[in-house]
Amino acid sequence: MPLTIEKKCIEKGVKLTDQRKIIAKVMSESNDHPNVDELYNRVSKIDSKISIATVYRTVKLFEESGILAKHDFKGGKARYEELNEGHHDHLIDVKTGEIIEFVDNEIEELQKKVAEKYGYELVDHKLELYGVKKKS
Amino acid sequence: MPLTIEKKCIEKGVKLTDQRKIIAKVMSESNDHPNVDELYNRVSKIDSKISIATVYRTVKLFEESGILAKHDFKGGKARYEELNEGHHDHLIDVKTGEIIEFVDNEIEELQKKVAEKYGYELVDHKLELYGVKKKS
DNA sequence: GTAGATGCAAAGTATTTGCGACAAG
DNA sequence: CTTGTCGCAAATACTTTGCATCTAC
Numbered sequence: 389m390p391l392t393i394e395k396k397c398i399e400k401g402v403k404l405t406d407q408r409k410i411i412a413k414v415m416s417e418s419n420d421h422p423n424v425d426e427l428y429n430r431v432s433k434i435d436s437k438i439s440i441a442t443v444y445r446t447v448k449l450f451e452e453s454g455i456l457a458k459h460d461f462k463g464g465k466a467r468y469e470e471l472n473e474g475h476h477d478h479l480i481d482v483k484t485g486e487i488i489e490f491v492d493n494e495i496e497e498l499q500k501k502v503a504e505k506y507g508y509e510l511v512d513h514k515l516e517l518y519g520v521k522k523k524s
Numbered sequence: 525m526p527l528t529i530e531k532k533c534i535e536k537g538v539k540l541t542d543q544r545k546i547i548a549k550v551m552s553e554s555n556d557h558p559n560v561d562e563l564y565n566r567v568s569k570i571d572s573k574i575s576i577a578t579v580y581r582t583v584k585l586f587e588e589s590g591i592l593a594k595h596d597f598k599g600g601k602a603r604y605e606e607l608n609e610g611h612h613d614h615l616i617d618v619k620t621g622e623i624i625e626f627v628d629n630e631i632e633e634l635q636k637k638v639a640e641k642y643g644y645e646l647v648d649h650k651l652e653l654y655g656v657k658k659k660s
Numbered sequence: 661g662t663a664g665a666t667g668c669a670a671a672g673t674a675t676t677t678g679c680g681a682c683a684a685g
Numbered sequence: 686c687t688t689g690t691c692g693c694a695a696a697t698a699c700t701t702t703g704c705a706t707c708t709a710c
Contacts, residue, residue: 403684405690424674439692444675460596465674479642488642495634499653502628506615508655515651517635519644539709541665560699575667580700600675601699665708672701682691 391416393455393470400453410434411446415456415470421478421487423465461487461516477515527552529591529606536589546570547582551592551606557614557623559601597623597652613651 393412397404414430415422422430428443447468450456457471461480477495479488495515503510529548533540550566551558558566564579583604586592593607597616613631615624631651639646 498631503653503655507658509658510655512654517639518648519639519646522645
């Protein structure tokens with residue numbers, strides 16, 4: 389079975405180069421939210437000739453094609469993750485940087501309502517919670 | 525009556541230089557969310573000798589002192605606004621870039637609950653809604 | 661008087677781009 | 686074949702910093 393990302397590329401008419409296949413594979417297998425540097429490192433282990441410029445170009449392309457989601461969490465570098473059906477938001481441990489994904493439909497609904505209240509249709513949103521682990 | 529920002533500086537033991545007073549004044553009078561460039565332009569009209577390095581240093585200092593809030597909305601540059609009692613989130617018009625401030629206590633409460641559910645104490649959060657204006 | 665602030669220009673980061681060589685459809 | 690991609694290095698955009706000078710307290 390081909391990777392979901394590859395399937396999406398074909399659907400969107402995105403040319404499937406070797407480099408893109410590798411980046412797709414690495415992203416599919418990543419359960420975290422790598423930034424471009426991290427992604428570049430992982431990709432380099434498979435093909436050391438891939439340049440970081442290609443990684444930047446590819447994540448941008450994948451983002452525009454709805455294949456990856458880009459996040460600008462606090463701390464500078466953009467982070468990416470594969471975009472699946474299930475939308476989710478993030479809870480970030482401010483001490484360790486650990487990222488927990490969560491879904492809360494109640495909040496989602498309320499967001500739509502807020503946008504509507506101001507005469508807007510919600511097209512996107514970003515919700516990040518920053519917390520510290522409680523003892524015990 | 526002195527500016528709220530100046531009062532806060534004194535409370536926090538932040539030295540009140542002429543440059544900081546000007547930046548404080550400009551931010552107090554701004555009803556939008558200027559980025560550093562915009563702020564620098566406004567500040568330059570009052571004192572053309574202020575350097576952009578000072579503006580960067582000052583907004584960072586003010587942010588750390590709880591005087592300004594920094595936002596990394598989509599589109600690269602960080603934007604700042606004065607931090608008052610009333611916390612609020614942002615609804616951003618994706619076509620015009622217009623920013624609407626809103627408060628929704630129900631969402632705030634749910635956020636706390638979500639964090640607790642995962643064993644975290646919420647210390648900060650970011651909620652941005654992106655929308656398009658509805659016809660009618 | 662002294663610790664801390666400023667201006668300037670140089671240095672960092674993160675990301676983008678021009679260009680000739682190359683590969684997918 | 687032809688259009689789009691790649692690798693490289695140079696360029697850009699935003700932000701930070703070293704240092705000598707200056708200023709608030």
